[in-house]
Amino acid sequence: MSQPQILPAWYRSSEHYVDIEYEAIFKHSWLFACLTLELEGKAHYGVRLGNTELLLQLDEEGHPRAFLNVCTHRHAKLCEPGQHKGPVRCPYHSWVFNKQGIPTGIPSKQCFPQVVAAPEQYRLAEFACEVVGQFIFVRLSPEGPGLREYLGNQYAFLERASQGMNGVLDEFQEDVAANWKVVIENSLEGYHVPAVHTRTFGEIDGMSREAQAPIFFLDDPLHSHLEHAAEPDWVARFARTERKIGQWPWRFEHYTHHLIFPNLTITSFMGYSFHVQRFDPFTTDKTRVHSRTVGVCLSNSTEVGAKMMERIYADGHTFTRKVFAEDGDICRKVQAGLEQATRPAVLGVGIEDRVAHFHQAYVRCLPKASQNNEHLAPAKHELQNV
Template identity: 35%
Template sequence: MIAKPALLHPADYLDPGLYAAEQAGIFTHQWQFVGFAEELAEPGRFLTRQIAGEPVLVINMDGDLRAFRNVCTHRFARLKAAEAGQDSGLRCPYHGWAYDREGVPLGIPGNADCFGLDRAAKQGLALKRFALDRIGRFIFVRIAAEGPSLADAMAPHGELLQRLSDGFGPAFSQVAQPWAADWKIGIENVLEVYHVDAVHPESFRSVVDGTWRVAYQGPHSIGHAGMRAEALRWWEGVGKRLGLLAVPGLDHYVHLHLFPNLAIGITAGRLISVQTYEPTGPGRFTLRYRLCLALGGKQGAARAAVESHLTALNETLLGEDRAIAAEVQIGTASADRPALLGANEDRLMQFHQTLLALKNTHRLASGTPPSHPADEERQENRI
């Protein structure tokens, strides 16, 4: 038999204890994409995210980007409630504590009469900081204080991220969408094209021709799909009409997966879809995506029409994926064995191997035993 059992057990998509272990063992230690530099270009601009259970605030502090825990150290109000915005400074909305660029509460109303905090005491109440780094316009945050550099973690794809950063403009469409499925189901869905004929017969199938090859680099992978001749002609025409400068070497459809939960689809070197699959609890996640066109484009009605068409196509495609992912989540609750993966789903096997290896590494480092009996069976399957 060519097919092999998957390395993940249904409990991996359902169990709250396993979800918590995954957050601690995987997401705490991995660099997470949070946004593009232009979203944080001016002082006071901020983004908020939830990473491995931590509320994270990424903010431009007088031209420098900082990542802090999004919680006031006084009585623990959230500093910023919105997912994005711009304020004059970093001030708690509850009692007005104001923080400097290092996260130290230097402005405390009534400090002399009511608190008596000196400089050292204020520094002891500084906001917790997280690691922040960037490749071009791509901004990443890591919760763990220690770990590989961003360049090492993204290798060998840092150069591709830089090319995409240099070759594409700001997002013309940006959406955060709740899905009723485990984040791994979302990732597994985009790692294969086997489902395209059944799930996307009128949307994505009209773009790709069915050919598919994959290359693996450490925990990451990159897939290449041929595009239909009519789709390539459409993009050639759009490129000429709008003056889009295609990024060289990305002529068809390229799909990059950067472990654990960042996926970038590149179409004809002229469109990128940047997607993060952000866990929000057992059996649910938020899909956050941005669509960007290549640089050099002309503004006007023609461009607006193209952007509207691409936005609608993307919404259709993701709506189809969202619906089937919810059905998979429901079905997984009744499953009593791992899924069966064909040779055309090998990319899922590599994803599972990486996930389990890192989870087990951090379990061993913390002295935590396997979380359920299926772990031993899955280890044997992987060997």
């Protein structure tokens, strides 16, 4: 069996999250924030990453910019989470900020001569922000690797997956009563499927039941993904409908699940849509999951094919919510167990390799000194039977 490296105390300690996890992981990693298509036009977007409230918008050249979601006048929060139309306007005194975060609209501006004289000095605090394809990432730390270096082999995947993305088909946000690591780990393994998902994944059609499926890709030190081949007969039946459905930019014959460490997963079956989930830790035992289903352009689609895809998408939305409810319930039970746990988990070889890989990535990011803190270090009885 694989030896776990994340200790039970690290799933329940508020001090560990605030003093160690946030600083070492959420502040120094590139965090997925939103999609470029959500910022098109005169839109801006509010998001909470780690413990930091941000707003994002595209500048005049179409480059994403990420700012602290705090007015430089008297510190009001500028916008709530999600998409907002129009320019950034403070709800308290109606200060307006331009695409560079500079205050350009100030009521009674004669009362603020210092701001009028040098508005750039009152620019919103800004963070590193880069984009690959449709995916916008933010790094809260002023120093660190560039996005391409950080993403490694996932950079090319995000570029290709973005081809043809044309809108959010379905979206929801819900809280899960569990530590963010519990929710991530649950998404990385299929070992729980027979027990937890008997009414969803247990009945799904089209997935290969061959012993060699799925295939794990664990060569990157932080990120991982899997590919699970589609059942050949199902693919053959599906192919007969494609002349009605049309073609899409990236067609593949498998299900894929990607973890972009630490807060993003992307899944797709055959590439006709992508399920994008961001995991936002709020407390040690609460994680907000932001789920989007993103559609892609279909060319040469017939009217019958368009209706077929509408049905496929609708069924997919229903399926996603059912799976989410099942996973949320089991994650809550795992967190309840972790509140009492003393020994590290037991990870099976092969079937839970992606969980083990996540543990390794997590520990890689922590400062070595944090693993020696007396209040978090494992007691002798926690190391028994590992």
